[in-house]
Amino acid sequence: MFTYYRMDVTVLSFWCQQFQELYMTITSGVYPFVSVTMVAGVCIVSWRTNFLQNDQVAIVFSEGQNRLQPVVGVQWLEWTARKLDINIDHRDNGHGKQIGKFFVDGYCEATSQASEFHGCFSHDVLRVFHPTRFIHFANTMKNVHNDTMARRSYVEDLRYEVVTCWECQFKQEARQDEELRDFFMDFVPMAPLHPRDAWKCADSQQQGLCQHSDD
Secondary structure (H helix, E strand, C coil): CCHHHHHHHHHHHHHHHHHHHHHHHHHCCHHHHCCCCCCCHHHHHHHHCCCCCCCCCCCCCCCCCCCCCCHHHHEEEEEEEHHHCCCCCCCCCCCEEEEEEEEEEEEECCEEEEEEEEEEHHCCCCCCCCCCCCEEEEEHHHHHHHHHHHHHHHHHHHCEEEEEEEHHHHHHHHCCCHHHHHHHHHCCCCCCCCHHHHHCHHHHHCCCCCCCCCC
């Protein structure tokens, strides 16, 4: 048993040294076992050392970061692109198109069409929610709806055609259209990571409670 453990340490030591030499060569001298103790941290140190520009907090895409967009909205954009045989740029296949002061959910360069998916709660559909109901930031559903319509008019005034879809309408169509329903099942875009979900990853040093079984 002693021989086994000794050989295990010898092999581990050898390959750690090989990894260290290779990593320091690739990253121009970043020492993986001194900088931090986890692979994710070593990657961040390497990025800061070799790629992050001076006096910069982060390197941001020229088009801006991806905007928040619901999963069902991405499904509608992909379904529309497939049905019309066109390409629509959106959160999952590029960066959102900015028109004036707003980012639109999707944009087709070939047709100059802007696509907007309206969630029934976040943009308000009046036939679902009462106009005087208050939501976040002490705003009423009617005001949210008016803001949505004003946003659409703003984009149209810049000579863009705006194609819109309400969440409730799209889900109703999915219940009636078998092909669309199958598309819903097959195409599930990746949702943005919620900070709370990071606790589920072992690399984030998750903490778990001790569970005692009565069995």
